[in-house]
Amino acid sequence: MTTLIVGAGWSGLAAAVKLIQQGEDVILFESAKQIGGRARNVQWQSQFVDNGQHLLIGGYVRTLALLKKLGAEESALFKRYPLNISIFDKHFPPLHFVDVGNRLPWPLSLLLSLWKHNGFDVVKELSQLVLSAKRQCSKPDRSVLDWLHQQKQSPRLITQLWEPLCLAMLNTPIKSASTHVFAHV
Incomplete structure (x- = not known):
């Protein structure tokens, strides 16, 4: 056959x-x-x-x-390059993801970079969201935007990070994307 x-x-x-x-x-x-x-x-x-x-x-x-x-x-x-991304929006300060060249393991190296270039509030918000992502999969599904609001993500991170990331990863707008799928990916 x-x-x-x-x-x-x-x-x-x-x-x-x-x-x-x-x-x-x-x-x-x-x-x-x-x-x-x-x-x-x-x-x-x-x-x-x-x-x-x-x-x-x-x-x-x-x-x-x-x-x-x-x-x-x-x-x-594949060519691998050090992380060096800046996200600009006219309503918010730039959001920077930059390899700081340290020897810390991932994701600690990313957290240090975020703190150095964006301040503690960004690190705190991202850390809280990452920790809650696995727990969210056992709860009823909801839109990514609803989940981000429930997790108290700032308008800055929603606009500059989560909205474009969700669209890129799932090819679905943040208002209708599944949190279960988003957390898994």
């Missing part, structure tokens, strides 16, 4: 690899010129832009394991 897989995005590719490893015959259909689905390079204004990496958030460990299983070298595929 032959299995037909429609779509050669990351999910389709992973399914094909798994089935082939189990001895199944697979035919993979893709309508685009390249495989990878929405996670691919696109040309924009004569430059190539890495698009869609956010689609893999929450699945990076499994994605890297799949690439390793296929014989790909992670170091040949």
Whole structure:
């Protein structure tokens, strides 16, 4: 028997690899010129832009394991850069995520960076939210925005961090995104 897989995005590719490893015959259909689905390079204004990496958030460990299983070298595929992100909004001070070059393990290194560049209030808000995320999964689902308000996240962090992060990770506006899915990813 032959299995037909429609779509050669990351999910389709992973399914094909798994089935082939189990001895199944697979035919993979893709309508685009390249495989990878929405996670691919696109040309924009004569430059190539890495698009869609956010689609893999929450699945990076499994994605890297799949690439390793296929014989790909992670170091040949990815360039790793120190964290250096500033988020600007006309209504709030810039929010900075910067690698401070210390030897603390993750996530302590991130907390130190946030404190150094944004102050203690940002660290406190983020820490409280991270600690409550796992507990939220055992409660009835709600929108991410409702949950953030319940967790007393500031308008600054909601606007500069959580809203764009939720949209990037889930491709869903913060007002309608599931807290269970958001906390899992």
